[in-house]
Amino acid sequence: MKGKIQVFAGSMMIPVILLVVAGIFIGVGAAFANLENVNALHLGWLIKEGNFLHSLFKVFNDLGFMVMRFLPVFFAVGIAFGLAKKEKGWSALGGLVLFLGLNTVINTLLTINQLTPDTTTIEALMKDGYSDVDAKNYNSLFGYNLGIFSYNMGIFSGLIAGALASVIHNRYCEKELPNALSFFSGPRFAQILNFVFVVPAGVILYYIWPYIGLGLAELSNFITASGLIGTFVFGAMDRALLPIGIHHLIAFPIEYTAVGGTMTVDGTLYEGVRNIMLAQMGSPSESEYIVRNFTTGRILFHFGGLPGAALAMYLTAKKENRKKVASILIPAITTAVLIGVTEPIEYTFLFVQPLLYFLIHVPLSGLSYVITEMLNVSIIGTAVRDMFPNLLQPDKVHAISLLFLIPAYFAAYYFSFRWAILKFNIKTPGREDKESGIKLYSKKDYQLQKELAATEEAVSVKKSKHTDQINGIIEALGGKENISYITNCATRLRVEVNDENKVESDQIWVDELDAKGVIRSGKSLQIIYGAHVITLASQVRDELGMD
Secondary structure (H helix, E strand, C coil): CHHHHHHHHHHCHHHHHHHHHHHHHHHHHHHHHCHHHHHHCCCCCCCCCCCHHHHHHHHHHHHHHHHHHCHHHHHHHHHHHHHCCCCHHHHHHHHHHHHHHHHHHHHHHHHHCCCCCCCCCHHHHHHCCCCHHHHHHHHCCEEEECCEEEECCCHHHHHHHHHHHHHHHHHHCCCCCCHHHHHHCCHHHHHHHHHHHHHHHHHHHHHHHHHHHHHHHHHHHHHHHCHHHHHHHHHHHHHHCHHHCCCHHHHHHHHHCHHHCEEEECCEEEECHHHHHHHHHHCCCCCCCCCCCCCCCHHHHHHHHHHHHHHHHHHHCCHHHHHHHHHHHHHHHHHHHHCCCCHHHHHHHHCCCHHHHHHHHHHHHHHHHHHHHHCCCECCCCCHHHCHHHHHCHHHCECCCHHHHHHHHHHHHHHHHHHHHHHCCCCCCCCCCCHHHHCCCCHHHHHHHHHHCCCHHHHHHHHHHHHHHHHHHHHHCCCHHHEEEEEECCCEEEEEECCHHHCCCHHHHHHHCCCCEEEEECCEEEEECCCCHHHHHHHHHHHHCCC
16 A cells, blocks of 8 residues: 555646646746746847737746646646556556546436536525535535536545546456457446446545535645644655655645645635645735745755765765765765755665664754744745746745855854764765765766767667666566556656566666665665656666557
C-alpha cells in the first residue's frame, strides 16, 4: 500500500508541470497586457492598445489562465497516464472519459432532484429557508465542468477520474475476448468498462460529495485558524515526508484545492494558494500577493539554508577531498537555487546521517515558513526559474526582508551543520576513510565528457557509456523479468519489482550508477537521480520495451 501511495504522489506531478508553464505565460502576458504596467516600464511607445504585441501578450495571459480553468481535466488525464503500467495513451483517454462521465451522471441526478443553476443560487436557497451563511456554503458545492453543471469538486474530480481509470485499465487492458468479439479485447475492453463503472461511481459521488465538500471547507477553516503553529507544522511535515516520497500529499491540497483557502479574483473563484497567486499575478486590479501562501518559506532554505549546509560539508571535508566534494555539492546547490529541486543536496546529508536532516533541517525549514509569514513576505516563486514575473510587477511584491533573512538562514545552517558534523564526527562527503563514498562526478569524468564532445568518435563512446548506464540500471533491478513497473517523478525513478532480493545494494547504485540514494519499501523502490530523471526513465522504458 505504501508503494502505491508513493506512485500516486509521483503521478500528481505530471499535470503540475503545466502550472509551471502557466505561471510563465501569465507572468509575461499579464505584465505586458496591462497598459498601466507597460507605461510604468516605459514601453508605451512599443506596446499600444490593440496592436500586435499587445494582442500577443493577451493571448499568452489567456493561455496561462486556460490551464487553471481546466486543471481538473488535466489531472484526470495526467493521473491516468502516470498510473498506467502499459498502453498509457489508452489509460489517459479513459481518464478523460471518466471525468466527463462522472460529471454527466451527477448532472443527471441533480436535474432529477431539481437542483439546477437556477435553484442553487444564493437568492433561491435563501427563499427556501436557508440562512445567508448556509446558502453560501451550499451554493459553493456547485459549478461547471467543461460546460456540465455538476458539483464543484475542483481537482478532486480529476484525481478520482484518473485514479479510477488507471485501476480499470491496469486490470483489464490485456483481457482477451472470444474471436467473435476480439476487436473489443485489450485496452478497448477497458474503455467499455469505463462506461460501466462510471455509473455506480457517479451515483456514489452524488451522495457523498456534499459531505466531503463541507468537510474540506471545515478543514480549510481549521488551517486558517491555526495561525503560525499550523504554518510551522505544514513546513516541517513537508520536509519530514520527503524521504518516503509522499510530501506532495501534504503540500498538494494546500496549493491546489479549497483546503488551502479560496479567493475571488476579478469575479472568478480560485481554490488553493498556488492558483490564487497565479490569478493575482494575472489581475490588473490586485495590488499584492497573499502572504499566507505556505510556499514562500522555501526561499529561505533554497537560497540560504542549503547553500550554508553545503559550505559546512565542504569546509569540514578533508582537504585532499574538497575538489571532489565540490563536484557533488555545486551541481546540487545550483539545482536547488535555479530550479527549486532540493532533493540532490538534501539526500547528500540524509543518507550519511539522518539526524542532520530531521533534527536540524526539518525544524529550520518549518521555521522558515513561520518567519516569512510573520514578516509579511509576498512574492511569486521559490527558485530563480519562477522569479521573472516579480521583476515585471514589482509593485505586487513585498520581500525586502529577504535581503537579511536569506543571509541569516545561510549562517544558521552553516554553523548548525558545522557544529554537528565536527561534534559527532559525522561522515559527510569527503570525511570518510574510503573515497568510494563520495564518488559522483570526478575530475576524470569531467575530462572524459569534454573529450567525448570533441570528436565523432567521442560521441559514439559517450553513447556506449550511456547505454552501459541504462543496461546497468536494468541489471541492478534484477533484470528485465524482475521489473513490473517503472515511472518517475521530479527527481526519482519509481520502480516496482517482482523480487526485491534481486535488486543490487545501495552502494552499487551510488558508486557505479550515479544515483544519489535509494529508498526501499518491499517491492517498491525509489532511486534518486535528480532533475534529469525524466529522460533517464524514458530511456530505460525504451530499452525494456515498455510504453
